[in-house]
Amino acid sequence: MHENDVSYLVRQSAYNVHVSLGLGLLESAYEAALTHELRLAGLRVQNQVALPMVYKGMQLEVGYRLDLLIEDKVIVELKTVDILLEVHHMQLLTYLKLSGHKLGLLINFNVARIKDGMFRKVNGLVE
Numbered sequence: 001m002h003e004n005d006v007s008y009l010v011r012q013s014a015y016n017v018h019v020s021l022g023l024g025l026l027e028s029a030y031e032a033a034l035t036h037e038l039r040l041a042g043l044r045v046q047n048q049v050a051l052p053m054v055y056k057g058m059q060l061e062v063g064y065r066l067d068l069l070i071e072d073k074v075i076v077e078l079k080t081v082d083i084l085l086e087v088h089h090m091q092l093l094t095y096l097k098l099s100g101h102k103l104g105l106l107i108n109f110n111v112a113r114i115k116d117g118m119f120r121k122v123n124g125l126v127e
Contacts (some may be wrong), residue, residue, distance in 0.1 A: 003103040006074045011118055013037040014107050028078045030109045044071050054099055075104040084108050096123035101120035
């Protein structure tokens, strides 16, 4: 399955979760519901995936965690904040860079319309 196909299913699943649960819950509640919804859609989902950082040839375990990794292709970073800040967008871009994955979605469930809380990010680095 291509990253774009995974992205479409993640966005559709996030919509279903948002319609069912509304806003105002903890991030962990949305993570659990979205994980269930994605698995119902037949996708492989990993939660809280450890992300080491390699610095000058040394692998450092510094506590970074991907909220969701779907089909080992798409990173999903979840938020439940009033306003997404630039740092939230940069966090996902950094995770893409560190992991070598190409595509990520930043999803803020604390919005009236979920489409206003979903952002697609692409790792544009060439190795």
